[in-house]
Amino acid sequence: MxxxxxxxxxxxxxxxxxxxxxxxxxxxxxxxxxxxxxxxxxxxxxxxxxxxxxxxxxxxxxxxxxxxxxxxxxxxxxxxxxxxxxxxxxxxxxxxxxxxxxxxxxxxxxxxxxxxxxxxxxxxxxxxxxxxxxxxxxxxxxxxxxxxxxxxxxxxxxxxxxxxxxxxxxxxxxxxxxxxxxxxxxxxxxxxxxxxxxxxxxxxxxxxxxxxxxxxxxxxTLRGWLRIPVYSAHFDVLMDQLVPDSRLWEVHDELTARHWALRATRPLVRMPLAQRTAVGAAVGAGCLLHAARLDRAALAAFSLVWDLTYNQALADATLPGVRQGSSL
Missing domain, CATH: 3.90.550.10 (Spore Coat Polysaccharide Biosynthesis Protein SpsA; Chain A)
Structure with a gap:
């Protein structure tokens, strides 16, 4: 330069x-x-x-x-x-x-x-x-x-x-x-x-x-925010392709260390339609809870939105070791 x-x-x-x-x-x-x-x-x-x-x-x-x-x-x-x-x-x-x-x-x-x-x-x-x-x-x-x-x-x-x-x-x-x-x-x-x-x-x-x-x-905006977990998943995939030692096992460890309620929900919404329905319901619930000043519950709902959206994007991108239907 x-x-x-x-x-x-x-x-x-x-x-x-x-x-x-x-x-x-x-x-x-x-x-x-x-x-x-x-x-x-x-x-x-x-x-x-x-x-x-x-x-x-x-x-x-x-x-x-x-x-x-x-x-x-x-x-x-x-x-x-x-x-x-x-x-x-x-x-x-x-x-x-x-x-x-x-x-x-x-x-x-x-x-x-x-x-x-x-x-x-x-x-x-x-x-x-x-x-x-x-x-x-x-x-x-x-x-x-x-x-x-x-x-x-x-x-x-x-x-x-x-x-x-x-x-x-x-x-x-x-x-x-x-x-x-x-x-x-x-x-x-x-x-x-x-x-x-x-x-x-x-x-x-x-x-x-x-x-x-x-x-x-x-x-x-909410629409812009919902794209971020998708970008994050694609970033992890691209890093795996470009960086030989990108240590993607850290992604696996992070996903398995998340709250038990998030991990328990993932197997229930493996199909794309179920995932989209669950995300939409969590967004609506989170916004209503936030309006009612129940912030802790609202943040938990949006944690679910992030987790489900990220995992679906990760599966769609076929990250090695993390496939559609994975138990992560």
Missing amino acids: ASISGDDGADIDIVIPTRDRPAQLATTLEALRNQSCDRLRVIVVDDGGRTRAENLVPNQLRRSMPIRFIRNEESIGPGGSRNRGAEASGAPYIVFMDDDCIADRDLIARHRAALMAGGPTVSLGPILSPPGQRLPVWTHWDADRLGREYRRLATGESQPGWRHVYTGNVGLRRDDFVAVGGFDTRFARQEDVELGRRLARYGCRFTFDPAAIVWHDSDR
Whole structure:
């Protein structure tokens, strides 16, 4: 990847892909303008939006901080867009963020401190929902799952690793990113986790700072959320095809370690029609329970939705060792 150095003296570049989300992008940039550290630059990659991103950002905001805009005339996806941003970086360190993430004031300073400690390093921080909001139940399910994992990371119960690499909040050395080849654009989703896998194989250490926070105000729809477990299953299959030691036995172990009620339900809905019926019923029940403020039961219903959808997609993709009708 070629380096294009700027004249602003930045030692850390924040790369943000975007596409036709002016309000979210402006809020994201405003938070970066108010960081506690300096010597940073923002690289915004407009992924073929209807209107050029630089024309959507208020002039006052553009004048108050170093921002470089790059435009893809046609969409190349988030992975390809982040690669273009990294190619334009002249800084030794890169932080990847999404255009709907709001950085805590000390976010960049904390990533910089972790990366300057030396050696191949990937710096991770939590992606949290803004406090005080009543979220849709599927977004609440995501936030609850992530929140529990972040607590385990903060207490040392879990160790940070490649499966915790999310492009909403991750920092790394540009040289390490270049050395592993950047994002693999064959992955339409979970390209960040796949990158994390190659960074781990390269020898990077992973650090987690619970105070390196971004706030994620997700606007994901239920329909969009229901596609995620399908993408996750296809990701695991593609990883098996591309990575010789992708350790898919970990998928088997994770499935067999899930709650007994989930494991007991799977054999009852092996046929596709039964699976779709069960998923639809669980979605409806979860939404009603959430409306009634019975959040624990609502989250359990959406755990069932995720589990059944993922397992069906995994079986359809004929992952070796996990076939249609498997007892997983």
